[in-house]
Amino acid sequence: MTHAYAPHRAGVRHVPGGIKVFYVPLQVLVRQDTLPNFFALLPVLRAILVRERVDIVHGHQALSSIAHEGLFHAKALGLRTVFTDHSLFGFADVGSVLTNKLLRFALTDADHVVCVSHTARENTVLRAALPPHDVSTIPNAIDAQAFRPTHTAPTDHGTSCAAYAVCIVVLSRLMYRKGIDLLLTAIPALCARHADVRFVIGGDGPKAVALEQMRERHMLQDRVELVGAVRQRDVCAHLNRGHIFLNTSLTEAFGTSIIEATCAGLYVVTTRVGGIPELLPPSMMRLAEPSADAIVRETDAAIAHIRAGRHDPDAQHHAVAEMYAWAHTVARLERVYARVMARAPTTSAARFRRHWARDGPVAGKIVCVIIAVQMVMVVVLEWLVPRAKLWRPGSVMSEKAGT
Numbered sequence: 001m002t003h004a005y006a007p008h009r010a011g012v013r014h015v016p017g018g019i020k021v022f023y024v025p026l027q028v029l030v031r032q033d034t035l036p037n038f039f040a041l042l043p044v045l046r047a048i049l050v051r052e053r054v055d056i057v058h059g060h061q062a063l064s065s066i067a068h069e070g071l072f073h074a075k076a077l078g079l080r081t082v083f084t085d086h087s088l089f090g091f092a093d094v095g096s097v098l099t100n101k102l103l104r105f106a107l108t109d110a111d112h113v114v115c116v117s118h119t120a121r122e123n124t125v126l127r128a129a130l131p132p133h134d135v136s137t138i139p140n141a142i143d144a145q146a147f148r149p150t151h152t153a154p155t156d157h158g159t160s161c162a163a164y165a166v167c168i169v170v171l172s173r174l175m176y177r178k179g180i181d182l183l184l185t186a187i188p189a190l191c192a193r194h195a196d197v198r199f200v201i202g203g204d205g206p207k208a209v210a211l212e213q214m215r216e217r218h219m220l221q222d223r224v225e226l227v228g229a230v231r232q233r234d235v236c237a238h239l240n241r242g243h244i245f246l247n248t249s250l251t252e253a254f255g256t257s258i259i260e261a262t263c264a265g266l267y268v269v270t271t272r273v274g275g276i277p278e279l280l281p282p283s284m285m286r287l288a289e290p291s292a293d294a295i296v297r298e299t300d301a302a303i304a305h306i307r308a309g310r311h312d313p314d315a316q317h318h319a320v321a322e323m324y325a326w327a328h329t330v331a332r333l334e335r336v337y338a339r340v341m342a343r344a345p346t347t348s349a350a351r352f353r354r355h356w357a358r359d360g361p362v363a364g365k366i367v368c369v370i371i372a373v374q375m376v377m378v379v380v381l382e383w384l385v386p387r388a389k390l391w392r393p394g395s396v397m398s399e400k401a402g403t
Contacts, residue, residue: 001048003066022048026066038370041069042076042377043385049077050390056080056337062087062099068106075109075351076374080340083107084114084138085124088253088274100127105367108358109351111340114138114333116254117275123253129358136336139279140256141329142263144321149265149313150240165196166303169242169266171230171257172249174205179248179271184210185292186248188218190299197303198223202230202238239264243306246299250290252276258285263320265313269295269302284316348375 004010004023013021024044026037049057057074059067062085071081085103089096107113107128113135115121121137124130168190172178184207187199201211201224208226215224230238239245245261247270255276262268268285270276277287288298305311348371355367 042073043381045073046381047390050387056082058082060084062103071109075346076378078345080111081109082112082340083110086116086253088120088123088251103128105359108354112336116140117278119275120253138329138332140254141324141326142259144263147236147260147263149317166306167198167242168244168246169200169239170246171202174203174207177250179250180207182248182292182295184214186295189296191220191223194303200225200241202227204229236264239266242266244302249273255279259324263317265317267302267311269299
């Protein structure tokens with residue numbers, strides 16, 4: 001379940017594999033974040049969960065209001081809950097402190113928490129004050145068939161890189177957190193040092209104008225191509241144009257784009273931040289400290305590696321396809337779900353005690369009042385729209401209700 005995407009994605013969508021996606025009409029504020037509303041979602045969520053006979057509600061993203069509200073309401077409906085945190089926050093700045101407070105409150109109702117790297121797991125345990133045995137590490141997976149290396153550079157996405165010995169690809173949101181300021185310094189330096197190097201930069205964001213200004217200032221129009229926003233189905237085509245994938249993120253819990261680029265056969269140069277050092281062996285990527293000089297130095301070494309012919313894209317593709325296969329991730333998630341289902345459902349009294357103890361003397365009392373209102377709403381909804389009316393026609397429950 002997610003929010004509706006204008007203009008065409010709304011209602012219910014059936015996708016291959018028996019998956020049903022519900023697009024709930026919620027107000028979107030910025031960057032696909034929805035307006036928080038504690039109780040407005042409850043009637044819709046209850047109808048979906050009861051009708052589809054859901055046992056476990058699994059939420060994603062630390063800043064997703066719909067995920068946190070889903071976990072909160074699922075507990076009132078007697079369901080088990082799992083949360084996957086893809087974020088990595090600090091402890092000093094105001095934004096991080098507020099986010100950590102929110103996460104601590106939201107994860108009080110989670111039966112189990114999943115993180116995408118060991119670094120992220122340690123970070124989440126500290127931020128949300130969680131018992132370590134209730135937090136697992138399950139890395140993201142990719143569809144290796146969608147990211148295959150090619151030995152010919154396509155030309156249907158702009159100027160071909162064939163005229164240059166080495167093509168460096170950057171696919172990222174163009175914002176400060178992704179280290180675009182480092183890229184603004186590193187690109188002119190690398191172009192000055194290597195006359196046969198070209199850049200292809202895909203993505204959109206507030207730093208796009210700064211990249212255009214950098215290209216104009218250093219007269220690199222023929223060597224730095226800005227392709228704008230890239231659709232997911234076109235990512236591999238852009239990756240196949242290059243030899244090296246450059247990532248300059250300042251913080252990253254996992255880095256799915258790095259795995260996709262490596263699976264597509266590119267040699268990776270990336271900053272040594274967050275969970276990135278855990279992703280790949282040294283033979284597949286070079287790690288640089290988050291500074292322009294270090295990025296230039298490691299990219300120089302990567303260019304020399306490519307020129308020497310020591311890189312084997314096909315062998316790298318097969319290795320990454322095995323490391324990040326969906327079968328491994330699904331098997332780990334199934335173990336988490338089995339563990340959660342083996343637990344007894346959390347009682348209302350246990351929820352009150354847990355929030356009262358974890359959320360502090362003031363926030364704890366406020367949350368307990370919210371839970372009390374939530375429980376009254378569940379009773380009222382059960383009276384107005386009984387579960388028997390929500391069961392799908394032809395399902396086991398509806399047949400029993402009709403007999």
